[in-house]
Amino acid sequence: VSRFEGITMAPPDPILGVSEAFKADNHELKLNLGVGAYRTEELEPYVLDVVKKADKLLLEKGENREYLPIEGLAAFNKVTADLLFGADNPVIKQQRVATVQGLSGTGSLRLAAALIERYFPGGEVLISSPTWGNHKNIFNDAKVPWSEYRYYDPKTVGLDFEGMMADIKAAPEGSFILLHGCAHNPTGIDPTPEQWEIIADVIQEKNHIPFFDIAYQGFASGSLGADAASVRMFVARGMEVIAAQSYSKNLGLYAERIGAINVVCSSPDAAARVKSQLKRIARPMYSNPPVHGARIVANIVGDAALFKEWNAEMEMMAGRIKNVRDKLFDSLSSEDKSGKDWSFVLKQIGMFSFTGLNKAQCDNMTTKWHIYMTKDGRISLAGLSLAKCEYLADAIIDSYH
Numbered sequence: 379v380s381r382f383e384g385i386t387m388a389p390p391d392p393i394l395g396v397s398e399a400f401k402a403d404n405h406e407l408k409l410n411l412g413v414g415a416y417r418t419e420e421l422e423p424y425v426l427d428v429v430k431k432a433d434k435l436l437l438e439k440g441e442n443r444e445y446l447p448i449e450g451l452a453a454f455n456k457v458t459a460d461l462l463f464g465a466d467n468p469v470i471k472q473q474r475v476a477t478v479q480g481l482s483g484t485g486s487l488r489l490a491a492a493l494i495e496r497y498f499p500g501g502e503v504l505i506s507s508p509t510w511g512n513h514k515n516i517f518n519d520a521k522v523p524w525s526e527y528r529y530y531d532p533k534t535v536g537l538d539f540e541g542m543m544a545d546i547k548a549a550p551e552g553s554f555i556l557l558h559g560c561a562h563n564p565t566g567i568d569p570t571p572e573q574w575e576i577i578a579d580v581i582q583e584k585n586h587i588p589f590f591d592i593a594y595q596g597f598a599s600g601s602l603g604a605d606a607a608s609v610r611m612f613v614a615r616g617m618e619v620i621a622a623q624s625y626s627k628n629l630g631l632y633a634e635r636i637g638a639i640n641v642v643c644s645s646p647d648a649a650a651r652v653k654s655q656l657k658r659i660a661r662p663m664y665s666n667p668p669v670h671g672a673r674i675v676a677n678i679v680g681d682a683a684l685f686k687e688w689n690a691e692m693e694m695m696a697g698r699i700k701n702v703r704d705k706l707f708d709s710l711s712s713e714d715k716s717g718k719d720w721s722f723v724l725k726q727i728g729m730f731s732f733t734g735l736n737k738a739q740c741d742n743m744t745t746k747w748h749i750y751m752t753k754d755g756r757i758s759l760a761g762l763s764l765a766k767c768e769y770l771a772d773a774i775i776d777s778y779h
């Protein structure tokens with residue numbers, strides 16, 4: 379009898395499990411709208427041309443594969459902070475940012491969670507309801523208590539801004555408020571610039587610490603700067619800010635696991651100490667981060683021509699998703715005879731659309747229509763083509779009514 383007999387079967391991951399179910403389906407019209415990964419119009423995975431070029435240059439240089447320092451590649455850490463905060467941001471010049479390369483967005487969030495667990499005992503993280511499925515896992519595993527603030531209003535399929543503000547106000551002073559920098563996952567609903575200002579007011583009043591998860595910089599609007607506006611506004615107010623970055627989506631580096639955690643501190647001394655502790659947390663977890671993807675990012679951002687090319691490809695990807703969004707809205711509006719207002723689809727931004735479908739309706743999408751999606755009603759528009767919009771609209775309308 380096995381010594382591991384007492385171990386029960388873990389449930390499949392609600393997001394990655396969708397892809398497994400999709401693979402097992404042989405229907406010709408099947409569609410995978412579960413995982414948030416960019417696909418071409420032919421629904422094939424996409425490697426950015428600029429990444430291929432950077433890869434080739436790296437190969438020609440023939441760099442070694444020795445370990446990176448615990449904090450990652452210095453050139454990467456520099457450009458990643460520059461991209462997020464803006465290269466001429468005073469916090470960078472004043473060396474007030476602790477930046478450590480992490481294992482993409484997830485690993486970077488995990489480092490910050492560990493920092494909170496160690497240095498803010500009892501400190502609570504507030505996450506949006508709903509949020510990306512892995513946030514709860516990350517804080518649970520790091521033993522950081524969390525609760526939710528209202529975010530999504532099912533009546534309007536929009537932002538419950540009053541509820542959000544009330545909950546952030548009611549949180550114990552000094553809580554960490556997890557915010558999606560842009561392209562909120564799963565809803566695709568972002569606060570307006572005016573609402574961001576009010577969010578910052580309340581966070582400042584309550585002495586909370588803003589904790590940004592920015593996994594889609596450049597992917598929401600097509601512009602790196604515009605998508606970082608929320609983070610930069612908080613920093614410009616002189617606030618201390620935590621921000622986790624990912625290059626999975628905007629550079630398509632998913633499996634390379636490239637991202638960073640940044641902690642903006644009030645003084646360079648504090649930043650140096652925070653950085654030293656982040657390294658101390660990383661060392662026994664995974665020792666040091668991957669080098670190849672970090673070199674790709676550093677080379678692309680560090681080269682004017684490649685950087686320009688990256689921006690153009692990001693615009694192209696964001697544009698394709700926008701086109702699919704428009705076509706889906708048109709298909710829903712023209713085919714649904716019930717008079718339902720589908721304009722929320724157009725108001726959402728980024729890779730996802732939140733359909734408002736409940737779990738039973740999502741089940742109908744999958745069992746009857748072979749459309750795979752997470753059970754919260756989220757669909758990844760990045761996995762949709764113009765050619766399949768009408769089929770998807772038919773499925774959504776059928777499932778709704």
Ligand code: PLP
Nearest residue numbers: 414482483484510563593624626
């Ligand atoms: N945060 C959000 C909101 C996400 O949607 C994702 C990916 O789906 C991530 C973080 C992290 O992804 P990764 O670990 O691949 O960078």
